[in-house]
Amino acid sequence: MAVTIVDFDDLPARVRTAIEDETGPILKTETVSAGLNSALSARAHTAAGIVFLKGLRTDHRWVWTQQREADINPYVTPLAPRLLFHFVAEGWDVLGFEAIDGHHADYSPGSPDLPKVIEAMRRLGETRCPDIELRQADQRLAGYVDNPPEAELFKGNALLHTDWNNHNVLITNDGARLVDWGWATRGAAWLDPAHWIIWLIAAGHTPADAESQAAALPTWGTAPPPAVDAFARASNSLWTEIAGSEPDRWSGRMMNASTQWLRHRMSESGSRRQNP
Template structure:
């Protein structure tokens, strides 16, 4: 679902007034053009600092993602993700306010100086455990409709906090390190999952081939130590998932088509056609 954004200035006056009371007069507003889900996404500057406001109407079908992002933030704030400074739901709006990063989206292309920063980021994230009280789906639930065998789901079980959306626009490079934003699809799973998701995005967004993409991911210990059969099962499940998402879309410029093609290419690398089941 793609949501049509509204400018921050069109939030109800009561919501803007509450923000101004909490953070001080709003001196500057920069509405964000990117993203798919949020009704409002903007960078605001106040006397206290610069913040990123992300909001949805309380009747939005995915408003639950606001609470999920807030729930996981304590585990990653200030080290892996920006710190959540304020959250409130009132007057028909659910708003999260985080510290803003001064940076840019990660460059996934081969040879990019950002790649080692992402390796470091995902290595640190693979050691973060999901809190017992965190309301998260399980990786085996999310992939249950796409595996080739129910037993494949055992490969994905775990209690690591996984981001699962390694689109390069969700990784911000700032002050010599990489940060992860947009935790809407945070999931409880095994420690190597994010590195595996990264492989697909390296192929799709960075124009890597499967060999060089895996070479990057293998620098992350959790992925390097993952059972090969488990990684292949993951590649197969994601090929099936993205096939469903594209639903026969033949537009080669569509980002969903590119990700589907990336998953297919990775699976073909890991399991040549002659070895795939009929």
């Protein structure tokens, strides 16, 4: 089910009123078009400041991600923006967050943003996974592994963000802040760096250089090579499915990046077998 973007003014009147009950009178709004997972994505300007609004219709198949974001927020601030309110009204599920002033992370080779992203990922790796309902990494990837037992390699007790689209990483003067926690997952600690590698390749890194960036993270050092190989295969299957027979620019880029990484892992795996 595709997400159709709506402007604040197109919301039902009662939803707009419910939002202003939380924020105070809204002076103007700016629709944010960068997101992929929200129908409502806007910055609302009020006399007291700016609030970021995020919403989905309650009949959307991803609406559960709204509650996930609300549940996880107390455990991941200040790495994530603070949740100000959450309500359901007139067929809409709406979240309001403190607005963050920053730019989307630049993942390209040599970018000064990369150390800040690494530091944010390191901090996340040190965050205890809360005892709340979360998706399980092995279950999320079970449909994409070559052999069912391989999914067991992704099990763990670490808190993972998993969606390292650079639009979900905001760079501020103080570092990187992570947004869009709807797909937060429990799994092996090395999986977030592994997810990030594919985005780095899509941004222009070679697979070897992308892995060297991930190597700055202690959690990456815990990754067994066969498990990483299995993840690369599963990720390539996932992105190939997302791209479909007529990939758009975004999905095609991610599919190609995952293919590059898989080929690199296959080459490295062959070298390991020849030189045990």
